[in-house]
Amino acid sequence: MRVFCASIATETNTFSPLRTDFSDFEESFYAAPGDHPETPTLCSGIFPSLRKRARRGEISLAEGTATWAEPGGLVNKDTWQRLRDEVLGQLRASLPVDAVVLGLHGAMIADGCIDCEGELIEAVREIVGMRTRIGVTFDPHSHLSDKRVQNADVITVFKEFPHTDFTETAEACVDLTLRATRGEIDPVISVFDVRMMEVLPTSRPPMRGFVDKIIDMEQSGDALSISTIHGFMAGDSPDLGAKMLVITDNDKPTGDRLAENLGLELFSFRGTTRPEFLTxxxxxxxxxxxxxxxxxxxxxxxxxxxxxxxxxxxxxxxxxxxxxxxxxxxxxxxxxxxxxxxxxxxxxxxxxxxxxxxxxxxxxxxxxxxxxxxxxxxxxxxxxxxxxxxxxxxxxxxxxxxxxxxxxxxxxxxxxxxxxxxxxxxxxxxxxxxxxxxxxxxxxxxxxxxxxxAVEGPYPSDPSRNKYKNLSRPIWPIVDNPHAKEVA
Ligand SMILES: [Zn+2]
Incomplete structure (x- = not known):
């Protein structure tokens, strides 16, 4: 089985006075094919995970670029196109492949491209066709677009904030993608739009209990994988906000129901998840x-x-x-x-x-x-x-x-x-x-x-006051009850 992997990651604060270019990626982390260190970085945990399997003889691995820029302002057009084309060129040169695994952040916005990761996954799908499996990892502080869900077979997301589980998230993505490639499972993704933008630290209740419950559900076989997208309030994306993502073994009705139930439970936590912020x-x-x-x-x-x-x-x-x-x-x-x-x-x-x-x-x-x-x-x-x-x-x-x-x-x-x-x-x-x-x-x-x-000023910390231009869905706290029809 031949697998291609790559990682492009940053988190774009579209309200920031900063701008992000290629030198920001070089400064934070840039590894050409084969140069990725043995230790994982946050979003490139898939590299060590896949290398382990390559060493065991389970797969042959074609590595692409892995890079990460410290979160900053809008990514300039040339930098995004350069990184995208670099990875797509590496993929083309590695064909044929049975699986592609991408370590992405999920909140990258470039000048002229509102959904960089969606565009990348869609382009990968066009290159590899429908039979090749595509697995992706995301940071929960990201924007989950339909384009990403439609073109990926497997999506896993760090469950913990702080993101102490990036290795486990990569392992889960690689494991499910390879099992799907071997025909052992047929992953189907269900998504529920929670319509909420909230800070969701998992080091304290109620999120601690919510994450523990999700891990228990995965272990007891209720689903192949369950993930929570928290959203990233400083990114002006049409997909801003929390979403619940469930992967089942070709059981969409169960996945849809689970995603909705968990999503509405998450919505009920609004306003209660933050620690006390002092002056x-x-x-x-x-x-x-x-x-x-x-x-x-x-x-x-x-x-x-x-x-x-x-x-x-x-x-x-x-x-x-x-x-x-x-x-x-x-x-x-x-x-x-x-x-x-x-x-x-x-x-x-x-x-x-x-x-x-x-x-x-x-x-x-x-x-x-x-x-x-x-x-x-x-x-x-x-x-x-x-x-x-x-x-x-x-x-x-x-x-x-x-x-x-x-x-x-x-x-x-x-x-x-x-x-x-x-x-x-x-x-x-x-x-x-x-x-x-x-x-x-x-x-x-x-x-x-x-x-x-909490020092108000540098960061757009109140979604109800931020001037989003690309958001058209109703989300809390901009509206009180964005699920009014569903729960009526
Ligand atoms: Zn994050």
Whole structure:
């Protein structure tokens, strides 16, 4: 059995002041055919999974490109067409193939292409024909279009947010796609449109119980696979919002019923899934009072993982004005300031302007006298077994607060973001990180307390206020009950 695989992934915030081009993919992760590392990255987990089967002699594997860009703004037309044509060319050169497995994110929007993944899967289908099986993995923060469902045989989606299960999701996709190729199963996809845009962390109820229930249902054989698309509120897509996806072994009526029942249960969670979001002042003062080890404060909306710049200074300015010390902030994106700090050298004191440069929504730059505590070329942090590049970094101290400045935009995944730069986190009162929930898994063991802080501004965090141009379906919270007819 001959299998082709490839991975193109990014998450496009169409409201972001940033733009995404090929160098952003190169900077985050780009592996030419054969160059994919043994460790999986978030969306390319299918590569190690397929290689394992190739080594066992089950399949012969033709690898295409694997690439990922840190979430950002609209992808430019040339970059999308280059990546699409690169992978389609590799596929054509690998024919004939019995199966194609794609590791996609699912929220990529390019200038002139509202549904990049739909266009890619449709083009793959045209090349390979109807008999070849196509399996796809998605991130739940994506837009599930009909075009994707019509052209794929198998779709699996990370169940966990934080996405700690990307390896399991890839394994499930590969397993089902290969079983379908061998004729052991005949996967049929059912989708229910939940018509809801909500933040759905699975590290807490009610989503924790919902995911556990879905896993139990899969294990007891109710369906081949069950997935939840959460949606991505910063992407202006016609398919914005949550959808429930069930794959059965050629039993569409059962799949449809299951998808609807689970979808309406998910809809009933609206408004109850988020942790409490504090104001900056309350979050910072709560941390200041803590005496037993670092409080972790998430700056939930200035999360580069959601496509914003990650250079907001609003929380830092508040901490400085409150006179707080022994806090550490990581990271603030400012390549220009990093360059100046590297030129100044460790131990240097200088007047530095940093942060707040990319948009009018993220606070003004900080101006102050800083001490350069640490400079580091090509710094990294970990995310599970993945290694995430932070680019060249500098740690500066300003009025008793340590700030990590970076050159590769990256959300905070792990405390080694600080410790790799010699910051002693056990001696800090608080670590302030830019992340919505991915930080949770690795920071929880070292945190005396975790606080979520909502700073309005950089991110389009309220779907009912965002100016979507491409959305025509009714979804909550823009309308109160988008299922009015169904439940009447
Ligand atoms: Zn995600």
């Amino acid at each position: 900056p002042k309350i979050a910072l003062e709560t941390a200041e009072r803590q005496v037993t080890g670092p409080v972790v404060i998430a700056d939930v909306w200035d999360n580069p993982g959601g496509g914003v710049a990650g250079d907001s200074t609003i929380l830092l300015r508040e901490a400085l004005s409150l006179g707080l010390t022994d806090f550490a902030f990581g990271t603030i994106w400012d390549p220009m300031a990093v360059r100046i700090c590297h030129a100044a050298g460790e131990g240097a004191q200088l007047n530095l302007r940093f942060g707040g440069k990319t948009s009018a929504m993220a606070g003004d730059p900080i101006d102050g006298k800083v001490t350069v505590i640490k400079t580091q070329k090509n710094a990294v942090q970990s995310f599970g077994t993945s290694v995430v590049p932070l680019g060249d970094c500098a740690v500066v101290q300003i009025d008793g607060i340590d700030v990590v400045l970076n050159t590769n935009r990256a959300q905070a995944f792990s405390p080694d973001l600080f410790t790799n730069l010699d910051i002693d986190i056990s001696g800090k009162k608080a670590l302030v990180v830019k992340s919505t929930n991915h930080f949770h898994g690795a920071f929880e063991p070292i945190a005396s307390q975790i606080l979520y802080c």
